[in-house]
Amino acid sequence: MGASQKDFENAVNRLKLLKEDPGNDTKIKLYALYKQATEGPCNVPRPPVLDFVSKAKWDAWNALGSLPKETARQNYVDLVSSLSPSPKSSSSGAIGNPPKSESVLMTSRDGITTITLNRPAKKNAITLQMYEDILLAMNAASQDDSTITVFTGNGEYYSSGNDLANFTDNPGGLKLSEDGNLPLRKFVDTFIDFPKPLVAVVNGPAVGITVTLLGLFDAVYASDRATFHTPFSSLGLSPEGCSSYTFPKIMGPSKAVEMLIFGKKITAREACARGLVTEVFPDGTFQEEVWARLKAYAKNPPNAMRIAKQVIRSSEKEKLHAVNAEECRILEERVLSEECINAVLNFFSRKARL
């Protein structure tokens, strides 16, 4: 097991964004690893002696001998990771980079980058702009010098899920594919591929997509005030965030059905018994206990944690990407259904609350 094809492609793209020239030696190493990863062992004739650059590249590729393609791919990803720009944390804890958003905050301290949903007046419901800001924040977090990335919510709720106005504000329907107005597929793919340990600090009730995504996190710590609710059927929707695959795997099919089809809201302790939540803390000491724990974990060597995550997760990645693609295809139809439109209209006319 090693870096997936997707990891490799991400690394190729990240290399293009490098602000500093990594130097000729590194560029030649990268060239050789790229060729080995994509074409296998060098099998082309050595360039003429006077063509110094081509000869140096050929020598580097040839020197890799019969190194397996998978190993070359992994070495390439590791080398690009070691070169990636690393936005520095400031002493105030704010990262100067994206997102420039009031509703999605990003701070970095003690080796932990925290992404906070900050729209408490609307129970941290996620607008289209927030989906984009979360993507930006995750891309920045994947490259900064923190070792762990944390998601949490500000205020009473962790999040009430997708902002239902996303449906009414887009009467033609939401396009959930790569280039649609809500690139849900890309959004969920980012969670699948996230390279560092990803932890949810669930400070209060969680609804919809903010529950399903928990199946892609590496640890979920919850206040005993938190609840977990995926009311897809009553909204005329279908499961997303890879939950159609992760939930049955985590909690068994019948418990998953109870949540994903019948919309049963469960408590933090029930979610913990089902394996969706790692540990539950009393609300009064939640923040103190969880952050002390995370600060200690963040002191572990970052590469070891990243590689351990890769070893644990990489065999599932292809499956998860396929599940995500299929869930998005089905959901795109569901959002145009009469059942969904009526449910959303009822919510905004205050006829229906969860």
Ligand SMILES: CCCCC/C=C/CC(=O)SCCNC(=O)CCNC(=O)[C@H](O)C(C)(C)COP(=O)(O)OP(=O)(O)OC[C@H]1O[C@@H](n2cnc3c(N)ncnc32)[C@H](O)[C@@H]1OP(=O)(O)O
């Ligand atoms: C097609 C896109 C796909 C994207 C991916 C798909 C995701 C699926 C999902 O996430 S489904 C889950 C969607 N979420 C909900 O259905 C929750 C809806 N909200 C509620 O039922 C309730 O608001 C509540 C139970 C979360 C809280 O109830 P309470 O009575 O305590 O508070 P209010 O209802 O008065 O809420 C306060 C204000 O917040 C607004 N609001 C809350 N949640 C949402 C939301 N999800 N979308 C939009 N707006 C939300 C609510 O309208 C109030 O606003 P107001 O003060 O202006 O009236």
